[in-house]
Amino acid sequence: MLMFREEEIRAGVKLDDQALEAVETAFRTLATGNVSQPPVARVDIPEENGEADIKTAYIEGFDGFAVKVSTGFFNNETYGLPSLGGLMMLFSTKTGQPKALLQDNGYLTDVRTGLAGAVAAKHLAPANVKTAGVLGTGMQARMQIEALQLVRSFEQVLVYGRRQEKAEAYQKEMEEKLGCPVKVVTTMEEVVKGSEVVVTTTPATAPYLKPEWLHSNLHITAVGSDAPDKQELEVGVFEKADIAACDVWAQSKQMGEGRAALEAGVLHEDTPLRELGAIIAGLESTRSNESAITVCDLTGTGVQDTAIAMHAYQALKKSEE
Template sequence: MKTLLLKKDEVSRLISVTEVIAAVEEAYKAFSSDQVEQPDYMGIDLPSPRGEIDFKLGYYKANEMISMKASSGGFIDNPTAHGVPNGMATIFLFDARSGSLICVMDGSLILGLRTGASGAVSVKALARKNATTVASIGTGNQARMQIRSINEIMKIEEIHAWDSNPDTLFKYKTDIESELGIPVMMANSKREAVEQADILVTTTRGKGSLVEADWVRPGTHIVAIGTDQQGKQELDPEIFRNAKLVVDSIAQCTEKGETWHPLNKNIITKDDIHGEIGEILLGRKPGRESDDEITIFDSTGMAIQDNTTASRIYHNAIAYNVGTFFRFFEQ
């Protein structure tokens, strides 16, 4: 049996942002069409200055692929102490018909791309059609991924950005303006950024409420990316009281997502969740219904997103003869 090995630079050549957006849309639709088996993901928190490692497993019946992703993050000492990034990911693809391991690929780029694409898919489904201004709370790598993806499906006229680290904020401004030509306004406060937003993107590792309810304008679409484990939080739970809430997975978001906080405070109940984004993409539930609605997309990330994205990369690699085959054992 031969297994294809794909390095990070090879993965980067094998898929475009638009393909990833399509793969994530496919994933959400599949999840809401009973085409996916996806056990609860597991996470291990390690003592500081180490971070966390998550394991996500998914089976997609339509492509007969099983994916498993191991991803780490928050290992702040890694670059100096170990000579590796502070976050890494690896994806394994198995042929569901035989159980054989057909591909091992670097997953760090996929993790960023498919998470960025999830925000873009939600913008497509839930943001106002005349939205032009994005506010970014957090200006790290995922904030960049969000902007690259959203910029594929709408014209962003300006970005208002805030970060707790002024140097990170300035580098974000320089990078985005150079790469995409979108003006970036460096906000003096979180409130200043949020109050300008048609679309608000939060991509921090926040442990408390970063965005207050009275800062959010009517008609804002919120892409809540940073909360994927209990203990993390970015939004004031009061924002949910009068908002249309859409999630990637009800099961995950009510236990580990931003949605957990207003549920825990009895501000909303599970019945107040409008639905999963796959239901909206399939036309089973409406998306935005007025320009004054505040909409929230709570994204915890799902294994099926890795599956559909990695599967496209694998097939592209085979088609273009990219990567190295390794024989683990002889039949």
Template sequence: MAHDIRIVTEAELRGAVGLDLDTVRVIEEAFGALSDGGVVMPPVLSMDLAEAHGEVDVKTAYIPGFSGFAIKVSPGFFDNPKLGLPSLNGLMILFSAQTGLVEAVFLDNGYLTDLRTAAAGAVAARHLAPERVQVAGVIGTGVQARLQARAAHLVRPFERLLIWGRDAERARACADDLSDMKCDIAVADSPADLVRDSQLVITTTPARAPVIEAAWLHPGLHITAMGSDQAGKTEIDPKALVQADLYVADRAAQVEKLGELRGAIAAGLWDRGAPVELGDVIRGRARGRQGQTDITICDLTGTGAQDTAIATHVMARLAGRDVGAVIRA
């Protein structure tokens, strides 16, 4: 029997869903579901294509109670800008959790991944950053740097934003793009200065050597690291994970292989077993920040549960709306 499949483009998706507190709530619930148990989430399928200076990740998850589940394919080819092409693209396929039939194809070019990643940063800040954040800092100058700044401001409305990147011109462009935010914005002279002056720091780089040193940690600091999502990447000095009062993972099994914890284990610095997961903090099954002077780190490698959550959220937003092309398959 034939059934309808909705095909939605990036432009149409941008008109249907954006970065707001509702999106943050949806991603927060996905983390909570991971803590509750019953989620089926296989390991990330990840290919490092060194010859093409590219990578491809495939993520998916089934969440009990959700009407559908998504499979997301996310290529990143980082020489593309030299060809006048975006470095990131990809798509999500949403399947019915009852029948397994394809319900929608979201040709988002990475937009939904960007949204759910930024929302995850907001969730981490909501549960782990100090209640009062006067200064936030973002290390990195790309699309995610911009979105992470906006997402953090939703849950911790800081008064000042610092930005640092290896390319000062790109850092200034990033600051200009965020000039509509209701806070002062400046380009930091160095990452050390940025960390020193901030209570909330977000790293958004593809770095393969630490951009934050353990010596820079200070009381009352929270760091969300979201750039290390493949073996070989690292943004934080492994010693910092041990020195922090609390290190939290989006998924323990992933950070051991793809995230910041991999470096700490390889260096023989980590002997504490599996780290606390963000979902457990959200559900109150594990302690989060205990006081304003705690130093906390959250390691976000990206989960298939987030992709299923954002895809089903989009489908709900599209219900009853004439958006996208419908084909009968």
């Protein structure tokens, strides 16, 4: 079994077109191929404001499958540690033997989540984007906007964060990384109304994005809700959307934005959210005009983990040759 540490994984795996293609292919295969993807196993550690998710999937044609443990301990800032962590193990689909331990400390999860947002925007966002908006200032606020540049050209970014100093730090860092202006705004409403693509990246447990802020020529990707107690979008957002999608409906209705909308009667079991893989494969319709409002709920899937783990394994093995 090969072992790769965080430093070499970060050096070998980037937010680039090759990684984007790996994640997009995984979503397409989820809709069209033979995939075995069990439900997410979750462990909560409430006294430390912590959680751990275990995800895995087999994708037909891949010679490996990943088992990923992802942790989120949101008191870690007080210890001088990042909130997110974890690792992945890659196993052979032929023998079941372990092929590699990827000690990425959550980096690969960050990458594949950012790329999933880019895949959603590629197939659902307006073709012409002048302003990208982001709610939140953490790691996914960075990853999502950086990955968005792979599929859409935009001229500026609007960012809202609850803490001014974090929003200003985000502004400085991302202006250097993106090569375009980043403006800190004082309300979430200003972000939504002023952008063509908006990404929500918070661990909120009470919805805050209001349907009255929505406008034509808008796409929203929600990535924060990955547990039954989380929610970023008010359920009326789905009523106003022309196209409402998700990564996996079975997960969205249990732990994503689809859960609250289903409970409120805005969504129904016989009219579920469209799955991203089916949209990519052409089995479900996508944006038909620039004036549409589209929404995509991303809860994170095992196929993404297997896809990014295989991509990392191949890239890192090649670099060692």
